[in-house]
Amino acid sequence: MKAIDAIRRANQPRGQEESIRLRAACTAAVLIAIAACASLNELAGPTAWAAMVMVAVGMVFSYATRARPPGWIKVLVAVAAVVTLVWFFHQVSTRPVTDITTVENPLTVLFVIIQVVHSFHVPSRRDLMFSLGASAGLMAVGGAQAVDLHFGFYALAWVGCGLWAMVELWRSASGGGRVSTAGLGTSLAAVSLAAAAIFLVLPAPTVAVRLNFLARSGAGGTVPIPGALAGDAGKPAQLSRAGTASGPTRVGGYLGFASSLDTALRGNLGRAVVMRVRAQRPSYWVGETFDSWDGQNWTSSTTATRTLDQGSPFFLPVPSGDRPGGQSDLQTFYVASPTADLVFHAETASEVWFPATSLFTSDDGTVVSPIGLGQGAIYTVESQVIAPTASQMRQATASAATTAADTTAITATATATATTTPGATLQAALQRRYTQLPHSYPQVEALARSITAGSASTYDEVQALIAWMGAHTRYSTEIPSLPAGADTVDEFLFGDRVGFCEQISTSLAVMLRTLGIPVREAVGYVPGPYNPITDLYDVRADDAHAWVQVWIPGYGWQSFDPTASVPLANPAPGATALKDVAHALTRLPLVPLAVALGGVGGGVAVLRARRSRPATWAERVTRHVERAGRRAGRPRRLSETFAEYAAVVGHLSRDGPQQCERLAGAVDASAYGGRDPGPEAQRQLVATARRIPVNRRRLGVGTTRHRRLFTFSS
Secondary structure, three states: OHHHHHHHHHOOOOOEOOOHHHHHHHHHHHHHHHHHHHHOOOOOHHHHHHHHHHHHHHHHHHHHOOOOOOHHHHHHHHHHHHHHHHHHHHHHHHOOOOOOHHHHHHHHHHHHHHHHHHOOOOOEHHHHHHHHHHHHHHHHHHHHHOOOOOHHHHHHHHHHHHHHHHHHHHHHHOOOOOOOHHHHHHHHHHHHHHHHHHHHOOOOOOOOOOOOOOOEOOOOOEOOOOOOOHHHOOOOOOOOOOOOOOOOOOOHHHHOOOOEEEOOOOOOOOOOEEEEEEEOOOOOEEEEEEOEEOOOEEEOOOOOEEEEOOOOOEEOOOOOOOOOOOEEEEEEEEEOOOEOOEOOEEOEEEEEEOOOOOEEEEOOOOEEOOEOEOOOOEEEEEEEEOOOOHHHHHHHOHHHHHOOOOHHHHHHHHHHHHHHOOOEOOOHHHHHHOOOOOOOOHHHHHHHHHHHOOOOOHHHHHHHHHHHHHHHOEEOOOOOOOOOOOOHHHHHHOOOOEEOHHHHHHHHHHHHHHOOOOEEEEEEEOOOOEEOOOOEEEEEHHHEEEEEEEEEOEOEEEEEOOOOOOOOOOOOHHHHHHHHHHHHHHOOOHHHHHHHHHHHHHHHHHHHHHHHOOOOHHHHHHHHHHHHHHHOOOOOOOOOOHHHHHHHHHHHEOOOOHHHHHHHHHHHHHHHOOOOOOHHHHHHHHHHHHOOOEOHHHOOOOOHHHHHHHOOOO
């Protein structure tokens, strides 16, 4: 019976809430939360608008019937809540949980329906607080899927309405009490500091398994030739459209997201965000690889294109030269602007959740979309990452380097090593493909051998060449055009040695091939800057990159890069935010900033001085007398009248109490009798108060006079 009584007490009617402002604040918070979810496509537009209108109507109805809510409305609310819960569990249980939207979208609709139904029966303060709390749940659902800072505007608006609701709640609960500006500011500062402290100690984010497999088509349109790269179609909307040396943009060859990579092209990349990536760990986002080099262009000789039509999720075959297995790495790509129809991924893609019924893949691991990838497209890739340590790669490639007498011997040794080392293997035909050169490079080979002399393994040779590149070449996109008929590698290594990622990585690849080491050119994106607010990597257009992948016996294709580095793990949001703030502060113009801050500080000081300046002559006299008493070591007590305190100061004055008595009499006459002296007399009184002579040394500490003065009128 105690439990029943407790339930009865908890559900007994409460007093009606009369505050219109509190109701308006809670209603605004609910409407903002619904709009925020609609902005993230968690709700359809018409559904969101209908819900917002009904919530507003329900709140008005609740206020109108707050004194005597009709009985039928309670029954309607209860029945609607039960029906909605049954619908939600039916939606979740009858559909396979393939991604987070399977649960999240019905959950959002559930929250919204409850808000709509509940809004028609909100008579009391407790009911309004329930609406406010439920709106916080909607904001949390939206925040879980926010991928950029636009959601922050909704969050700020919701926080503002929530703060307004809290203030109105206090006013209503206290019977009309006022919230001081200072108290409100102090509370906001304390909450902000607490939130900042929590944010700073947050650990690096992790990507959960099975609840982040998102797939959504965007505004990319169609691809003219299914299975072909959109960059080859020359569509203006495609970021990766093929470029020519004489074209207006020349972007396609610069990025390499086409069937060929022309190292003779020059271009400029902007700072526009291409896509955002949520990943378990940062990585090179691989788009495609090239194996055939002709002195100026990279192309792919891969002809075996396989169509996968089993639907999402797509299970991809293991690429040639790689081995199955490895550490699972999950990435979700949110396309922000039109890009290539390549499905980017980390290292070896094994499973893809994609908004199409088919995909195309090649034996080198390149994955091509059958649809254009435009703004709003989302896909998820599970990759298998094999990350051997330096000692493991050194041991796996030691025998290949020690017998490097010539290219033929190296190739034979590597083939033998591949057949005896468990894991990834490379057939002889692939060995020849990935060591192919269009002609001999005697100077390049001599340079490579001189740099790698004494290296005990292929891994050491790669690292030696990378170190040489870092010390003897310079990265720059401002380089002259490649002369007609010139070889990119010869021109770069034996010219000014200035280039960007394509020239540097290509030169490294050719140097490695002259040593008989299987290598290929890879293009894609580096992770881009990490956003500590969204926990996403903002991949921009100028994060497009080219690097090399070296085949390591037993471990498959491993990425090496002389011009960029990828961190080993996701950074902590707090540390990243502090680093961003420190970087921003170092770029501020110190002198103009100091002048501006000085001007603002001076203006505030002047304003405060003007506000604190005494308004009348009596106030100025009072302040001067109090200042004289403080100089003498006797401040005014709260219980003392001005006349009493003036008498104390008069006893401390060298001229006796006469002056202070005259000042006190004039002030009292003005305050209580309304008799003000003339302007000249006022100026004399103020001047007299300013010059009251006090001498602290006249006080004899411990004497009867000292004790009497300091206890005067107490």
